[in-house]
Amino acid sequence: MADDPEPAPPDPAPPDQSPPTGRPGRRLSRLRRRPLPSREEARRRLRAFGRFHPTRGQLVAALLTASLGVALVAQARVTEEAGLQQLRETELVALLDDVTTRAQELGVEVAQLEDDRSRLLGAEGDEAAREAARQRLQSYQILAGTVPVEGPGITVLVQDEGGVITQTMLLDGIQELRDAGAEAIQVGTVRVVASSYVGTGEQGEVLLDGQALSTPYTITAVGDAHTLAGAMAIPGGFSDSLRGAGADVTVVEADTVLIDALHEPSEPRYAQPVPPTQAP
């Protein structure tokens, strides 16, 4: 470091505690007038300095150094907890940029995590499951015939004054409609469901689910109207055989047919569902 050999002021009254830099010539003259203190001299002075001799000047100096100590500590404390007010404008701008970028990144991350969370919580899966269950319930209700349904389909009007229809003909007709994809069938006032049966009454009348068909009756089926009408028109099929027997059959395709007959489901007495855990 700067080796400043300049040891002493030239005058009896020293100009400053920290030696001023002067021109080399003056330095030399000063050196001549007041040589460097020897090591012993310096140490003696140090010991002398250690002695306690209070004067007014010493006390004032002590006051100043005390204030220096306080300021030193206070400043160190301030620096320690240096807040934003210590920073300059450019630093603040850079800091703001950093923070903004970081906030954006974190915002994206938050959105992603919240997405994940909702997916994991099954809000979406829950909704899908609920929707699937609702649809399953709906199709079961339609299959079981517990709800009225409407949709495209056909209406088959049968004028059977002679009572020529037989059990087999009706069964064939129902089967043909089912074959053609009928989703719901109503014959007369009876909803045709899985457990529906066709029988013959005592006077030879055709019974559907125990109810006698009384002419004229209509058969209504919901499904693809064209396919259903085609199924009814199969040669040797339902319409053909009825007409051959002397009945009058009219098939009408419609955009909307209503099936409002309901089937009363009965509690199964014997069949029990297999517990799901044992299901394959």
Place this chain on the structure above:
Amino acid sequence: MIPVLGLMVGIVLGLVVSPEVPSWLQPYLPIAVIAALDAVFGAARASLEGIFNDRIFVISFLSNVVVAALIVFLGNQLGVGAQLSTGVVVVLGLRIFSNVAAIRRHLLGA
């Protein structure tokens, strides 16, 4: 001896009281502290050379502090506060080092 005790007392006082630095003083305090440290080291050197004078110490101490604060203030007004503060710190650091070197030579002869 008494000024050294005063310094110690001041440090302890600062640690115990932990005074709040007023905001208007905050830009000036660091430079002022460095300037005061320069005066203290100069005084230590002067005392080893037998030329310590407490009147001069007080005056140099106060003038150092005032000039340092003035430079910072001026620098802030001119918009070069940071650069000027750095310059002042460099200069005062050089003086402190040279004073310490002198003290070392006086006491240790090296």
